[in-house]
Amino acid sequence: MNITPTYLIHMFKQLVILLLFMSSSFIFSQSKINISGFVYDEYAYPVPYSSIGIIEKNIGASSTEEGSFSFFITNNELGDILEISSIGYETFKISVKAFTELTEKKIILKEKITELKEVSVQSSKSIVKNALKKLKANTLSSKHILGMLYRRWSVEDKICRFFIEQYIDVVDRGPSYFVDGFKIRHNRTSSDYRFVKNLQSKHSLYFMQWNNPLRKGISLGAYKWKKIKDTNYENEEVVVIRGAKKNGELITLYIGFDTFKIYRIDKYTDKGTIMDAIYVYKNNNQNKLYLSYHKREYTFSVKMPDQIKRILLQTGKKPKQYVPAAYRHEVFVLNLADYSKNSKSKGDESNQRDMTLYKLDYNQNFWDNLSLPPETKFYKKNINELEGLFDVPIETQFKFSNSN
Numbered sequence: 001m002n003i004t005p006t007y008l009i010h011m012f013k014q015l016v017i018l019l020l021f022m023s024s025s026f027i028f029s030q031s032k033i034n035i036s037g038f039v040y041d042e043y044a045y046p047v048p049y050s051s052i053g054i055i056e057k058n059i060g061a062s063s064t065e066e067g068s069f070s071f072f073i074t075n076n077e078l079g080d081i082l083e084i085s086s087i088g089y090e091t092f093k094i095s096v097k098a099f100t101e102l103t104e105k106k107i108i109l110k111e112k113i114t115e116l117k118e119v120s121v122q123s124s125k126s127i128v129k130n131a132l133k134k135l136k137a138n139t140l141s142s143k144h145i146l147g148m149l150y151r152r153w154s155v156e157d158k159i160c161r162f163f164i165e166q167y168i169d170v171v172d173r174g175p176s177y178f179v180d181g182f183k184i185r186h187n188r189t190s191s192d193y194r195f196v197k198n199l200q201s202k203h204s205l206y207f208m209q210w211n212n213p214l215r216k217g218i219s220l221g222a223y224k225w226k227k228i229k230d231t232n233y234e235n236e237e238v239v240v241i242r243g244a245k246k247n248g249e250l251i252t253l254y255i256g257f258d259t260f261k262i263y264r265i266d267k268y269t270d271k272g273t274i275m276d277a278i279y280v281y282k283n284n285n286q287n288k289l290y291l292s293y294h295k296r297e298y299t300f301s302v303k304m305p306d307q308i309k310r311i312l313l314q315t316g317k318k319p320k321q322y323v324p325a326a327y328r329h330e331v332f333v334l335n336l337a338d339y340s341k342n343s344k345s346k347g348d349e350s351n352q353r354d355m356t357l358y359k360l361d362y363n364q365n366f367w368d369n370l371s372l373p374p375e376t377k378f379y380k381k382n383i384n385e386l387e388g389l390f391d392v393p394i395e396t397q398f399k400f401s402n403s404n
Contacts, residue, residue, distance in 0.1 A: 147335025
């Protein structure tokens with residue numbers, strides 16, 4: 001057989017076509033499928049902070065305060081089971097394929113009434129003590145990476161004036177330890193309308209963990225413990241116990257009665273500055289808890305800058321000595337992965353500073369393709385305040401504030 005140049009060119013073209021076909025087939029087979037919908041109770045009320053996902057593969061999300069959820073899967077997950085669970089409700093299961101075929105993407109959870117017999121209930125303090133004792137065993141305490149979407153709004157004079165959003169790889173070992181390290185992968189900000197521009201001494205991620213009672217440590221004797229209700233989660237009876245300090249600080253723990261797992265923590269303090277926070281945990285495929293969602297608001301006051309005082313005086317206005325301010329935070333864990341020394345998910349913890357001072361190139365493609373959670377009421381409130389200052393949509397602010 002004579003191999004001519006014409007024959008080689010023909011074969012090369014055929015090979016290119018074959019490779020392109022194989023490549024497109026692979027891409028198609030791995031194409032993203034959006035799983036989104038709403039979780040309601042039997043009375044059509046939204047069920048917040050539900051866990052929705054494919055447990056065996058650690059894929060999923062938490063529902064917002066409005067009951068909405070959204071995340072991506074591939075064709076490989078169409079044969080898997082979607083599991084929806086929430087404190088106080090029966091767990092609901094449906095195949096992923098069946099869910100995608102629903103006309104209305106609504107999940108209805110049935111309330112599960114639980115009432116523990118008083119004779120079987122330990123003292124509230126004893127239950128909390130056992131839960132803290134088993135904290136390490138009940139949570140994912142080996143090194144792992146949380147793919148975290150961290151949002152922070154800066155509030156001055158009771159109006160949101162700046163927004164920063166970061167995607168961070170966080171090397172964590174669960175609430176029995178402090179964060180081992182982190183790496184900021186992507187960053188974007190709104191326009192900056194602040195006039196005080198208060199800066200934190202460290203990344204907000206560290207204040208998130210320091211304000212978590214589980215990481216900071218709970219002194220049992222410092223609180224007066226009281227059971228406030230019984231409920232359930234994932235077929236386990238759950239006791240809701242509130243601890244109150246003499247100074248008014250409150251923490252509320254949602255504890256599994258059989259496993260002593262702590263599924264949720266609420267914290268409120270009012271010591272001149274106000275802190276209101278929620279931490280929600282969910283099970284991974286090894287039945288170990290890891291952080292899923294966090295929200296907090298920290299309200300304080302800052303001294304009015306001298307240059308702003310001078311401007312106000314020049315315009316005939318009397319300046320305030322202090323300006324009411326706040327940081328509003330919302331955190332979603334979008335991905336859970338095993339830790340490897342080669343993952344390069346650490347490094348930014350070694351040079352601590354306010355999260356706005358980490359400079360990264362803006363990658364619009366990343367944000368366009370990220371499985372962003374649905375907009376919560378908390379998110380909409382802050383963005384509406386920010387957009388309302390000068391009627392500039394947040395997407396326009398992103399475009400002009402983050403161009404490289």
